[in-house]
Amino acid sequence: MENTIKNISYSLSKWVRVRKETFGLLFYNGKEAKLTFVKSGMLIDVSNDKDKIYRLNINNEIKEKEKEKAHLFIKILLKKGLINET
Secondary structure (H helix, E strand, O other): OHHHHHOOOEEEOOOEEEEEOOOOEEEEEOOOOEEEEEOOOOOEEEEEOOOOOEEEEEOOOOOHHHHHHHHHHHHHHHHHOOEEEO
């Protein structure tokens, strides 16, 4: 499982915004006017490129056991439609 997910990055869905917080990530779905709090701590990194496209990646500096938690967070975010595989 890890090898297939390791090289995948994720981008936000069209109507979604994200902000890094001390507890983890805060997502705002503008289409549904809905907030989602993800208590992921430092497990998931958020960055944006020159085109202001936000990308989520699993933090490479965390332990293997913590990566399993990060994968679960990613699966939940995909299921909720907040992120897409890129």
